[in-house]
Amino acid sequence: MVIVEDEKPILELMKVLIGRNPHYSIIGAFTNPQEALTAILELKPDLTFLDVEMPKMNGLELAQRINDMMEQTRIIFTTAYKEYALDAFKVYAFDYILKPVTPAAIERITSRLLKLEQVTEPNVIKTRQSVIRCFGSLEVRNPEGSLVRWPTKKTEELFAYFLCHPGQDINKWYLADMLWPDMLEDRASHNLHNTIYRLKKLLKEQEIGMDILKTNDGYMIDTLGSMYDLLEF
Known part of the structure; x- marks a missing residue:
């Protein structure tokens, strides 16, 4: 090293x-x-x-x-x-x-x-829990041990940002500007709405054990007690 x-x-x-x-x-x-x-x-x-x-x-x-x-x-x-x-x-x-x-x-x-070094695929499957790793690149596996495939790159980026700010109310315009900085506000807002929908749908279908909540001015992630390496840090 x-x-x-x-x-x-x-x-x-x-x-x-x-x-x-x-x-x-x-x-x-x-x-x-x-x-x-x-x-x-x-x-x-x-x-x-x-x-x-x-x-x-x-x-x-x-x-x-x-x-x-x-x-x-x-x-x-x-x-x-x-x-x-x-x-x-x-x-x-x-x-x-x-x-x-x-x-x-x-x-x-x-x-x-x-x-x-000790983790193997059978171990992941036996736990029957989703596994999320942020450090070393984002890796999300469902309770069956299968790697989650993202419907769009922006969906993955949005989820990664939420994971870095657990429990925080994040303004929707901030998120829209972060993901689509060169786009008109109305179009960016529309894209954000669709991306949030895709993310919520994926979390439910893959049984990840988290949810995205709508707040007065934006959104926040509810980890529902799930743990991942960034939280442990």
């Missing part, structure tokens, strides 16, 4: 914390994201810990470059700001740690990685 952190004291602390865990082997540690990218392409690590706030090339940009060239490398972001969670999801981050990095946070990541 490789660590990229522009603040030297934090980098040294992470090397100590991660190095204590027998499941990891640190093969590179960098303060310069440009140098890190060159090394990562050569080292081909299974895992990278990336700081989000870095000069010249931030962690999100670095992650996108890594994704473009090496899909097998899992990315974990470290940052002091929780609002980066949605951006981390967009670049297929495996997970996200808020600073200060602690042994408990490293242990949580380790547990996720180990569970991922």
Whole structure:
């Protein structure tokens, strides 16, 4: 694994914390994201810990470059700001740690990685529960273990946004502008209505165990007690 952190004291602390865990082997540690990218392409690590706030090339940009060239490398972001969670999801981050990095946070990541290696398709089917994973790209499986296919890309994007803002009343015009920024208001509103309908229909038919509720000015997701990795984070 490789660590990229522009603040030297934090980098040294992470090397100590991660190095204590027998499941990891640190093969590179960098303060310069440009140098890190060159090394990562050569080292081909299974895992990278990336700081989000870095000069010249931030962690999100670095992650996108890594994704473009090496899909097998899992990315974990470290940052002091929780609002980066949605951006981390967009670049297929495996997970996200808020600073200060602690042994408990490293242990949580380790547990996720180990569970991922142990999960098999029969295990998913036996649980008879839907499975939703946000980090590492959105993956939704119904209680039968089958991967949910989205009727449109906008339906998937809307569901992902709701998952990142559970229980929040989101204004319909904000959603319409986010999904169709260059479209006239009436047309965007019509598209949003249809996309909400498709999403509610899919959640019901696939027995996902969630619902989209209409509010006075918009919509919100009701997770109905369902858990997924972003909520656990």
